[in-house]
Amino acid sequence: FPILCTYLAYGTNDVQREALWAISNATCDSHKLIIDPLVTKYKLTECMATYLRSRDSRHLKNTHLMVAIECIDNILECGNAHLVEGDNNPYLVSFEEDGLLDWLEEMQANDNLDDQIFEKVAGIVEKYWNGNDGSNDRLDSNDRLDYGLNNNQNTNDINQEMQNSYYRNNNNNNNSNHNTPQSN
Numbered sequence: 001f002p003i004l005c006t007y008l009a010y011g012t013n014d015v016q017r018e019a020l021w022a023i024s025n026a027t028c029d030s031h032k033l034i035i036d037p038l039v040t041k042y043k044l045t046e047c048m049a050t051y052l053r054s055r056d057s058r059h060l061k062n063t064h065l066m067v068a069i070e071c072i073d074n075i076l077e078c079g080n081a082h083l084v085e086g087d088n089n090p091y092l093v094s095f096e097e098d099g100l101l102d103w104l105e106e107m108q109a110n111d112n113l114d115d116q117i118f119e120k121v122a123g124i125v126e127k128y129w130n131g132n133d134g135s136n137d138r139l140d141s142n143d144r145l146d147y148g149l150n151n152n153q154n155t156n157d158i159n160q161e162m163q164n165s166y167y168r169n170n171n172n173n174n175n176s177n178h179n180t181p182q183s184n
Contacts, residue, residue: 001026001034002042009047009054016051017064024067027074035078045094048072052103062114065107069120072100076128092128101129 007019023044026034038044052060052068060068072095079091095101107113107121 001038005038005042005044005047008044009050020051020064020067020071024071024074027071027078032074032078032081035075039075039091039094044075045091045098045100049098049100049103053099062117065114065117066120069117069124072104073120073124076124080128089128101125 001023004019004022007015008023009016011019023038026038048068048071075091076089076095079089082090104121104125108118108125110118113121
């Protein structure tokens, strides 16, 4: 993942788009194991800001804007899942420091923005920065997500768990395909 973050920020246009898709897909994983290292260790928010600011966002295709916005939402939602009473989303500071909040606000002010993208951006800004603290979505301390990062679990262990999960899912899909009767 470190190379993907680097490619996102500094690659050629085609490579940046592919890195964005790969990173966004990783943030969709149901276990969310990779999000914390992406943000804290590999500086994803900084790389995302560099990518989005390196070009005029008006010239990004709506598809790529939506992928970036979905990735942003996935990261912030994961941060909310860490919350217990009184905690703040740990990723909000990174978003603010790296300029992604400013970018989201600029997108809201863009009169040429597609309505669907505008609604998604406005929803993110409202949910995470304008008083909707997600208190109904907060987890109590017994349900808090544990990525193992506080228990000295290293990135290799996380990557191994993700690979194991991928292979289990693929084996289950392959086995179910073999059990399906074939018609002649």
